[in-house]
Amino acid sequence: MTATPGLGTYQLASPELLRSVFRRHAAGVAVITAQGGGGPVGFTATSLTSVSAEPPIISFGVGSGASSWPAISESDHVGVHILGEHQRELAATFARSGADRFGAPTRWRAGPERVPVLDDVLAWLVCRIVARVPAGDHRIVLAEVVLGDPSGAGRPLLYHQGRFNGLRD
Numbered sequence: 001m002t003a004t005p006g007l008g009t010y011q012l013a014s015p016e017l018l019r020s021v022f023r024r025h026a027a028g029v030a031v032i033t034a035q036g037g038g039g040p041v042g043f044t045a046t047s048l049t050s051v052s053a054e055p056p057i058i059s060f061g062v063g064s065g066a067s068s069w070p071a072i073s074e075s076d077h078v079g080v081h082i083l084g085e086h087q088r089e090l091a092a093t094f095a096r097s098g099a100d101r102f103g104a105p106t107r108w109r110a111g112p113e114r115v116p117v118l119d120d121v122l123a124w125l126v127c128r129i130v131a132r133v134p135a136g137d138h139r140i141v142l143a144e145v146v147l148g149d150p151s152g153a154g155r156p157l158l159y160h161q162g163r164f165n166g167l168r169d
Contacts, residue, residue, distance in 0.1 A: 024161070026165075027047075028082065028157070028159075029046060029156075029157040030081055031043070031079075031083060031090070032045050032078055032081075033108075033117070034068070034116070036068075040101075040116040042079075044095035047061040055145075061141075072139075072141065076113070077113040078143055079117055079124060081117075081123075081124045083122065084120075084152065084156060092164065106118070112146070121152050122152040122154055125145050125146075125147070126145075127144060128144050
């Protein structure tokens with residue numbers, strides 16, 4: 001490591017540097033779901049981004065080694081769910097490898113296009129996948145919004161410093 005006047009101490013690019021920097025970046029928490037051949041799949045994502053308003057397109061990243069990737073790689077549609085601060089446990093369940101993500105106490109229903117739709121979220125969308133772009137050990141999924149519901153009540157759940165947190169004033 002080297003000190004540069006005005007820049008402080010810096011590190012060369014590495015996976016750990018990227019993780020360390022993004023631990024300082026507060027991000028909204030979403031759960032992405034899809035219907036796979038073996039049943040519903042889903043994962044917690046903090047990489048959700050609005051890409052375009054016309055047409056309405058969103059993006060998210062998913063690890064190509066993730067258990068949800070095979071279903072997402074073949075699905076035509078995904079569900080996108082914005083979690084509220086009351087859903088820390090739900091976020092943790094969908095982030096945990098090997099968890100029964102759709103078993104009790106998770107409440108969900110089959111929605112449009114057979115996409116699993118989670119109950120009691122701040123907002124949800126059903127989106128049609130339009131592209132899957134390789135990006136290192138991940139894929140960036142671009143999806144066009146088909147329909148949704150923004151009417152859930154509550155405050156957003158955030159991910160910061162490796163923990164799920166509520167928004168403070």
